[in-house]
Amino acid sequence: MNEHSFIFASEMRTRDESKELAIRQKAIQMIVEKGFDGLSMQKLAKAAGVSPATIYIYFKDRDDLILQLWIAEMKKMVDAILKNFDPNASFEDGLRVQWMNRAKFLIENPMSMHFMEQIKYSPYHNVSLTKMDSNFIEMMGKFAHNAIKRKELVKLPFDVYWSVAFAPLYQLVKTHISGKGLHSSPEKFVLDEKMMNMTLKLVIKALRP
Template sequence: MTDWSIYFFAEKGRWRKETCSYQKLYMDKQKELLAAAMKLFVEFGFHGTPTSKIAKEAGVANGTLFHYYKTKDDLIVALYVDIKMRMAGCLMTGLENESSIKGKMKSLYLSTMYWAMDNQYEFRFIQQFHSSPFLSKVTPEEIKDQATAHLRMIEDGIAQKIIKPLPVDFIYTLIMSHVFGVYQYLTTNEMDAEKRKAVIEETFEMLWNMIS
């Protein structure tokens, strides 16, 4: 009945047998689990998404989830760390082109906003996680770690007397809150790419007025 063939999957660099009938892109089951969990958590909340549904959505057996993550809570925290890392990787690009503090700050702000718009599930998951009791399961150092680039920039700005002399993490918090606010506005009010760009540019100037 089933027709077996051999396929080569470049991502892993190894051969694999797969049925012809549902040949599909090979991806680590672990990654599929994270992707499924993220989607369902955002849509139905941490409660409201049983592990069984996550496994099913990931196309994986129930037990596989618990092979990779000892508990459901572990999965949630791991997902948070994963998304945070992927985000941090995206925000680094394009920074070196700018020389001024304001230019660098703007570059970072724009990257953050566009990343949020392009990765809405990821962004909303982080938002949900941040205002949930799970946040306390991640150490403050782990949270700040991904933000060192931002923090150092703010420090420089303060040293050059361009940015208000306030605690760096305070300014960082205000920036992030601003990003959340702008994100919320952009997603609840539909608009074309041009208008959206204008809003993002304008809100950066507002932000800059606030902290400089």
């Protein structure tokens, strides 16, 4: 869809990338505000300032649009999470980087978070569960494995580890965002760092051998 079909194409009108961007942004906004119910192609076209037919140049159909949005948001989030993360770091340091990266991204991109949560419990989520970044999963596994070897982390089934290590963070961020509305104010992140550190300490205490 997003690739040029003919490699040797020349003498053609160029794509206006700002149009695709507008479509993507308004689509996420509409989904967050009105749900999947509220995403109408005609209203989206109007909101993005393009013709309905233009959307179908960039996306195969409505489902493809939603899928592409999801893939792009996932990628943004994975990139944000891995920033400054070293799988060989100590468990405490590594987990702290993870927590801060995740929290920062979600709080600075509340629409992203809301959109992804909505996708997560919708039928769209089934379409491509398997398309997760394998490098990402590998790094997470390596990090936990290292920490166990160094006796900084109890050996546990993966599901148990994950639910203790990260679920509290997501819960915290969710209540934070729904409490403050959808418009990010980065300074709030600083204020809540205390609560986050408090929770992180409890989690580390739980997971230490």
